[in-house]
Amino acid sequence: MTNHDQETAAAAIVDPELLERKFTELTSAIAGTFGRVETRKAATGYLRGLLSEIPRKTCWDLGKHAGYETPDVMQRLLARAVWDEDAVRDAVRRYVIDHLADPDAVLVLDETGQEKKGTATCGVGRQYTGTAGKVTNCIVAVYATYASPHGHALIDTELYVQRTYAGQPATREAMGLPDDWAFATKPQLAQRIAARVLAAGVQLSWVAGDEVYGRDPKLRAFLEQRQAGYVLAVGVDFRVPTAAGPHRADYLAKLIPAQAWERRSCGAGSKGPRVYDWAMVATSSPRHVLLIRRSVSKPSELAFFYCHVPEGRPLTLPILAKIAGVRWAVEEDFQQSKGQVGLDHTQVRRYRSWRRHVILAMAALAVLAVVVAVERRSHPAPVVPRTSTDAPPDDYGLIALTVPEIRRLLTVFTQVSTVVTPRMAALRREFELRWSEWRRRHQARARWYHHRKRLAAA
Known part of the structure; x- marks a missing residue:
């Protein structure tokens, strides 16, 4: 294949105008929430900055990227400008659903943190965050990802503010918390999010989450009342109601006979199918089961999921294992939102400013x-190989476009033509396409070998 052929093939699957069309579609959907033209222009510039290649997405950097003389316009957008961030959040959710809706979609609930210095930022305090893997000074927020066979994206959030602030009205006022603020646990925040999503008529069948949410009986009851199936992680000491009485999850795992375990994939990962051994344990309810996941390479490593399947829907291990595997989508969204659109780059302190930045980052x-x-x-x-003995193919193909690749490519496409001649812009686009194709072919080759290795280990 010649260089010209490669450029033509790459260009055929990368539409330089697609990002601009989809960007305009979103900005048009949220335009009505900004009462003034100046505010709408600033918000559009903020979004373009979040989608740009600038390494830090603070008001200083975003203001400069948008062509303003100072960061004042961007700071005002977050702190004092009149616009309805709830309406923007809802518009972002509709935008995502319009493109990714599927009856088998999953709402994934999880939290992530951002390390902070000092004590002035709203919600800051010493608490555990998986981002740092330890207890540290940080802020933590609960998020929801909408994940379907077509893709996934963050659609809602709530800031977690520790109970200690309940007795500090002056501090709450300085942080900009609403007058009606009251302490809420992470499961309670997740329930607020789920209530908004379900009230909006969002198409989904399942809710997934980690142990923080699986342990909460009120959240589980809320989802059951609304006929939402769930696959929620629980701990080893979770007491499962069975016909013989309640028993710890790890005790029940020891009773499973060897032939009851099923080896299957819960989804495709970057290095091939994510294969585990799975088993189900019946409970005292015909619509609830305990799902147990066992590592193939380290059988002592177990994970437990308490599951509810509404009436009229099949209760099968393959379906529940697949839903358990969808939880990875929110982790990928956290990684992409922080690395690509600056979700955690904000340096603001007050509640409204934090919330507005996060919602705009979700929009990007x-x-x-x-x-x-x-x-x-x-x-x-x-x-991909079918057996562990397959010979390498002549052509490994290309991996599908990813969020980082799209942002990298289409940022160049939309920016380069404004600073150089059309001829130079065309040459730069061709250069970027060649590098994109090389990266994606290299990753496809690595994927093929990872798959074959997994097949050999299975």
């Missing part, structure tokens, strides 16, 4: 996620 991620979903619909099936 939604644009990228939708572009990825649109592009992947026409992407050919991946080239």
Whole structure:
């Protein structure tokens, strides 16, 4: 294949105008929430900055990127400008659903943190965050990802503020917390999010979450009342109601006979199918089961999930294992939102400013996620081995476009033409396409060998 052929093939699957169309679609959807033209212009510039290549997405950097003389316009956008962030959040959710909706979609609940210095930032305090892997000074927020077979993106959030602030009215006022603020646990915040999503008529069948949410009986009851199935992680000491009485999850795992374990994949990862051994344990309820996951390489490593399947829907291990595997989507969204659109780059202190930045970052991620979903619909099936003895193919193909690749490529496409001649812009686009194709072919080759290795280990 010649260089010209490679450029033509790459260009055929990368539409330089797609990001701009989807960006305009979103900004048009939220335009009505900004009462003034100046505010709407600043918000559009803020979003473009979040989608740009600038390494830090603070008001200083975003203001400079948008062409303002000082960061004042961006700081005012977050702190004092009149606009309805709830309406923008809801518009982002509708935008995501319009493109990714599926009856088998999963709402994934999880939290992530951002390390902070000092004591002035709203919600800051010493608490555990998986981002740092320890107890540290940070802020933590609960998020929801909408994950479907077409793609996934963050659609809602609530800031977690520790109980200690309940007795500090002066501090709450300085942090900008609403007058009606009251302490809420992370499961209670997740329930607020789920209530908004379900009230909006969002198409989904399942809710997934980690142990923080699986342990909460009120959240589980709320989901059951609304006929939402769930696969929620629980701890080893979770007491499972059975016909013989309540028993710890780890005790029940010891009673499972060897032939009851099923080896199957819960989804495709970057290095091939994520294969585990799975088993189900019946409970005292016909619509609830305990799902147990066992590592293939380290059988002593177990994970437990308490599951509810509403009436009229099949209760099968393959379905529940697949839903348990969808939880990875929120972790990927955290990684992409922080690395690509600056979710955790904000240096603001007050509640409204934090919330507005986060919602705009979710909007930027939604644009990228939708572009990825649109592009992947026409992407050919991946080239993967069928057995552990397959010989390498002549052509490994290309991996599908990813959020980082889309942001990298289409940022160049939309920016380069404004600073150089059309001829130089075309040459730069061709150069970027060649590098993009090389990266994606290299990653496809690595994927093929990872798959073959997994097949050999199975």
